[in-house]
Amino acid sequence: MSEEIKQKKVENLTDVTVMFAGDSGDGMQLTGTQFSNTTALFGNDLNTLPDYPAEIRAPAGTIYGVSGFQLHFGSGNVNTPGDSPDVLVAMNPAALKKNLPNLKPNAMIIANSDAFDSKGLKLAKYESNPLKDGSLAGFKIFEVQITRLTQNALSDTGLSVKDIQRSKNFFALGLMYWLFDRPIEPTVEWVKTKFKKEPILIDANIKALKAGYYYGDTTEMFATKFKVESSKLTSGRYKNISGNEATAVGFVAASLLSDLPLFLGSYPITPASEILQYLSKYKNYGVITFQAEDEIAGIASAIGASFGGHLSITTTSGPGLALKTEAAGLAVMTELPLVIVNVQRGGPSTGLPTKTEQADLLQAMYGRNGEAPIPIVAASTPSDCFYMAIEASRIALKHMTPVILLTDGYIANGTEPWRIPEVSELKKIEVKYAENPETFQPYNRDENLVRPWAPAGTPGFEHRIGGLEKSNINGNVNYEPENHHEMIKIRAEKVNRIKNFIPDLEVLADEDADTIVIGWGGTYGAILDAVDRVREKGHKVAQAHFRFIYPFPKNTGEVLKKYKKVILPEINDGQLAKLLKAEFLIDIIQHNVIRGLPFRSSDLEKVIIENLGGNND
């Protein structure tokens, strides 16, 4: 789409937040993903937040059936999916109603006016048509008859009316491409591959896409189109990636870096299933994915595979982690390498399966019987999942221990452009095996208290391990009081010494700052943005983010004690705060908002400024 911009006015923007919203069946996730990918290719930095109900297709037109995809892109760095949309594409009244409270003042609303008939209004529980009754004053409303226009455009495709209606999201997408001056080609190509087996749909979807695009161009309605210059990203090769995909790719990379084949034992659960889905495709990398009968079999099979010498992982979300805790203790006792990935979602219990949260940290720390320390790491952005998957594997293999990698629903589903590293940028993972069958003892330890690995089946190192307390050194079953005490202390110290192999906590501090904002996991982007804005307003503040949580980085105490105030926002009721308080006996200013959604950086900004004694007006 290299056509010149014609008579229309062009407005330049540094960043925009767009929300695509419609019924679960309206294809909003697909539309949002296409827009993201094209925008990424176009060179913008971006960040996305898919937000969909736990039901597959709740009844059309209802509020709880609304599926949304929020996308924030800009010409600078973009770290969050945006606090409030500048533009809402509302495929029906319910989509409007659900998203209205969160829109920016004066936001643009592009509404499929065909859907605002009496049935649609009733389903959304509107008394009168909001497009007409003046209740939307303060917004810029664009009524587009998306249903009818799609129908018209596709009337000659031979598709039924019902089938044609499935293409209306492509009409909306085309219109948005026009409005933000993005090329349609990437989507055209995608449609061609995706519907290879149904040419009639290729034709229909491309027609709808183009109809939307030209509609923007032709109609009088849109006087202005927008330009968002591409970002000045570090040079390199990029790919738009979600946290789940990055996690999967990260483990394949860890497998290649350690020269060990990868085994995944897993049971599907939202929002972690995608990791299993991605990894099941990497068969030519020797990856074995075992879809187990339940979460317990998932981790148990991974422990078996680890005993057999594979790099073994298991992936799940909250309730699944709860089921894995007994077996996780077995991995602690047998001191086998294993990575447990937990994509956190809203809890407790089944909770909010499709929403994000950070409330499994304490479960990860303590959710096992007995003293069973397990190192914990957490990814902070979608692409960071790639690196943390590698680091988690490295710790597991180097220290012969299970490791828990925490991500969350937001970074798992959200995407951002990822600068793909060069092969040479990735550090090999060294794996040390037991070497001498003559002197081999399964619980003999090196200077880091790590026992030797002798994968099952290796001639000469036959041995037996299990969940009963072991004798130090020889690993036989041992019930003696002193041995037990010693082994508990050794297991704790072994994990503690991992400190010496992880990076220090990095602090980005204004000189003279006496307040530090800390965080962990997927809140990174929101905190970063908030801190930046606070600084722009002239305040002094420091920031640090935990990627390695247990053991804490060596300098943690020193860092925290340097500041008068420590502010810690978490999407839970204060879990990292509890750990830090118990460890360092320092007070912490907590900000805990648990809404199933990522933080709004503007909210964090307020909190920080308030605590700096500043004025938010």
Next chain:
Amino acid sequence: MSEEIKQKKVENLTDVTVMFAGDSGDGMQLTGTQFSNTTALFGNDLNTLPDYPAEIRAPAGTIYGVSGFQLHFGSGNVNTPGDSPDVLVAMNPAALKKNLPNLKPNAMIIANSDAFDSKGLKLAKYESNPLKDGSLAGFKIFEVQITRLTQNALSDTGLSVKDIQRSKNFFALGLMYWLFDRPIEPTVEWVKTKFKKEPILIDANIKALKAGYYYGDTTEMFATKFKVESSKLTSGRYKNISGNEATAVGFVAASLLSDLPLFLGSYPITPASEILQYLSKYKNYGVITFQAEDEIAGIASAIGASFGGHLSITTTSGPGLALKTEAAGLAVMTELPLVIVNVQRGGPSTGLPTKTEQADLLQAMYGRNGEAPIPIVAASTPSDCFYMAIEASRIALKHMTPVILLTDGYIANGTEPWRIPEVSELKKIEVKYAENPETFQPYNRDENLVRPWAPAGTPGFEHRIGGLEKSNINGNVNYEPENHHEMIKIRAEKVNRIKNFIPDLEVLADEDADTIVIGWGGTYGAILDAVDRVREKGHKVAQAHFRFIYPFPKNTGEVLKKYKKVILPEINDGQLAKLLKAEFLIDIIQHNVIRGLPFRSSDLEKVIIENLGGNND
């Protein structure tokens, strides 16, 4: 046995610790239990520590096959099973070897010399016969040919040699009865009931018992017998009870006090199985015991029964609690009454199944996905299990919440004389049901934030609950951000308000004490003794013990902040310490010895005195 003490010298003792030790097949647990019961009947206060291997009958004669039963009784208050035995009954060399390191200097050793043959010595890995080689200098050794003497006594019973040998523990028991001047009648009665169906065994065992008794009387070997006056116990009716029995009886009492039938869903696991075993006998109390296919079905069935209106409980130990965590979260979300009993054992993983530990506190606190607060209470002595079972039930029913009751292997298996309360001393448990079907809403709350209970099947209150996030008030599924935040806060606050219904932390303080020793659970007796002795040495010290752990009693912060030093001994790596530090930001002096055994109060005494700046010499 009302005979007069004859020519023998009688020595008066205030308290004695006896260890019965032999092969797993030697009946040491039975012997110890009989001695305890008789001693209790005799009027002594006492405390016991059964200590047996995880195997049923490890090969005869080996060290790891040794089964021991330690018993401490006295004429004053007895709070612990004794730090080191004054008397060891060693049925074989392995029993001697295993227990020797722990004996008091100059202790009395009664050894079955017949078992110290070359085979027995070899199995116990003795190079020479310790009874003969002078290595036991410093102990008072009594060689008794228990095997042969039993054989002689029973030769005319018609039993085979092998069968006769099974009675040799009764010989040893009889001898001990004589030595400590206890009556043999209670055991004679017990034998008669126990072997009702095998009269030949009644005859044999009674003969052996008497032979042992008279042996003491007749032989020259024992010049002295001992007298331990009965204790001045509060007047009342008494029964010697173990923690597991007390737990079972406590729940039956709770059922009667609340007028609700009791349901137990459980899966056998050491050391909790006995609770299930005891409760399966209370059928005429309407108790339903469901031995489930696993721990998950145990708790799930209890949740179902709670939905149906029963007082529902589930019992387990560490690894089982790990398996129950997902379902425990469901009970949190559905806000149903449920008591989860966890009899703690040595961990992690399968760990030390027959040993004691306190390392499941953090699992109880945090071992669930999401923010899922559950109140925790802990029993401090065997008989306290009775009261805490009632209190746990009271909290569950009054506050519509799952509750975790922690006990441990030591108090579960250990026994003490329990002053049985009068019916009038036990407070009714009030249960409030939903009352008006017209206004009924399942998540409407009273002033304590407690939702109404409408047991399934009650006409007029039909409703639906489950593990997805609920709308406040009406309880329908709700994914809205603000509702989720609000519900998380409500659930936390509901548990927090239980504070208002539990007793304050009781402090036993010397005036001017600036050090407090705190503890929780089964360490009570050892701490109490240690503190007493520290006081006897003229030090000032305060003591407080947590029976209600979460929420903390209202006055906890106030109490702890009053003292310069807070000493907290725990049989774990510092779990309550972590909770208190995070909550009150105070430093705590920890003493963590994790040997699978109860604390020795002499060790605690030393720790306290050291911290008081005292001198232990």
Next chain:
Amino acid sequence: MTDQTKIETTELKLTAKDFSSGLDVRWCPGCGDYSVLAQTQRVFANLGYKKHEPLIVSGIGCSSRFPYYMSSYGFHGIHGRAAAIATGLKLVKPDHPVWVATGDGDLMSIGGNHFIHACRKNVDLKIMLFNNRIYGLTKGQYSPTSETGKITKTSPYGVVDYPFNPTALALGANATFVARTIDRDAKHLQYILEEAAKHKGTAFMEILQNCVIFNDGAFDDVSKKDVKDDNILMLEHGKPMIFGKDADKGIMLNGFIPIVVNLSVNPQLENMLLIHDEFEESGILASILTQMSEKTGLPTPFGIFRRVNQPTYVDGVTRQINEVTEKKGKGTLQKLLNEGNIWEVK
């Protein structure tokens, strides 16, 4: 029904509509679950149930949302545990029918153990398996009933597993009532639901259910008008096994192997056909039926494979409690505190 808090209930017989909770149903348009819901509501009305009588328990999955849409007591459990929760509920509410709504993932993957134990014990649950041969709620991964070779989100190169045969597994666990029906055949579905309700003991119903989104058409062979009669064997107790659009095909045994014979060609074979016997104790006939399906060149049996009477678990538990209570007298707090080896200190 015995209930402590009995209140006046209307004596009017309820209608199907009375069994709707009134909450919006959130399944996909066209999902087979709608039919199961509708038929259950109808059958509950037919059976004369009051609203508070049936207690409905489920696990997690699309199908497990079922209890929300019924006006009776409902419990939406956690994944896989429906049968276990229901067992506890049934034990304390022995007079109430306890129904379990569950999916092929919920019951046969994570919940497999509770399922076989509920069958073995004959707990007296009514288990409706919504078998769509896919994980619906988690968006399309294969399930333990998915066919070998099927391409799904987690089997991009085809499923390697062999599927469970749900009726065979239930029989292996000694289920006393085993049946198969399908969402699309409202009448037959009602019939099976009613018979299950009447059965005293655990009743297992495999309900073939179309997932329009992730496994559409999985049961076309046995539900499409034009082909289904040739692919279904409708079991009727005491009747010879005859099927086909023109009722011209029959089932005979060759050794232990069922074979199809053409009756229009060989009418004389008619009295050598297998006669269906629901009550066949050993379960062998039922086992033979479980082996039949389109894939083996045989029609898929629908109907009641097996129904035998055996005292239920709940009966046993209740009986034991009653017997002991009769013998020992009902326990009181006073009695409780008087039990065991007691001595007195003055």
Next chain:
Amino acid sequence: MTDQTKIETTELKLTAKDFSSGLDVRWCPGCGDYSVLAQTQRVFANLGYKKHEPLIVSGIGCSSRFPYYMSSYGFHGIHGRAAAIATGLKLVKPDHPVWVATGDGDLMSIGGNHFIHACRKNVDLKIMLFNNRIYGLTKGQYSPTSETGKITKTSPYGVVDYPFNPTALALGANATFVARTIDRDAKHLQYILEEAAKHKGTAFMEILQNCVIFNDGAFDDVSKKDVKDDNILMLEHGKPMIFGKDADKGIMLNGFIPIVVNLSVNPQLENMLLIHDEFEESGILASILTQMSEKTGLPTPFGIFRRVNQPTYVDGVTRQINEVTEKKGKGTLQKLLNEGNIWEVK
């Protein structure tokens, strides 16, 4: 055996003793487990295994201590999860025989789900069920194979449950190899262990095992010299089903019901006897055998109920990996980082 770290191993055939780990065996004197251990060591030697070849996994229970006593690689897992651990191990060590040692509680109570899935998938595990019909290690509670009415620590008034029939459950889950044997019959036990080892696919062996402490004599009917021959039916492929001290009794079918006929009275019935066929595909013959036991007035079958060939799960997984690798080429880090929709920023 393919192993990255292949080291020189002696080519001498090992003896039974070589398969002992040398650790003290901690079962009760007289426990049936000793015999299973001894026969396994013998069979491993007979099969020519090297020490590092067989990988042995167990759960928790007396029987689950088994791996400690073998000199090969052993993994003492957690309660109920042996089959799941073993599945992961087998998937990554496809060339090694993976054996599972488990009890009736471990495999059929808490581990029931993993068991049926391991059967269904034909993972290729060798599962030795030590069935003593009791929980040994936890000191005598009833298990899912305990008989109805049995008095145990948790059933002071008798078990209310109906027991599982392990072979029936395995068949219901479509196990490809199902057999029964007993601790006391060393020769037969060896035979079954060997045949299981040779079977390609999951092999399920129910080994009746006497617990001298908590369930002594449970199998006296089929193990005591004087009575056992009248109570056991020794299955032999291709042979008519004859049993009895004097080999004078036979099994015939009456409909689907096996009955005993006396051959000395009716010798003519000899050629109407059931002929055993291990390879009978449908599993119906095997199902009929599972129904037989002393309790039904029939002898208890010992031997191989069913053995059929079906590609294993492990084969399927390996094949798929090979096929895709062949088609796409082996993945490298470079390739991995080049996949997908990539653009370049200068």
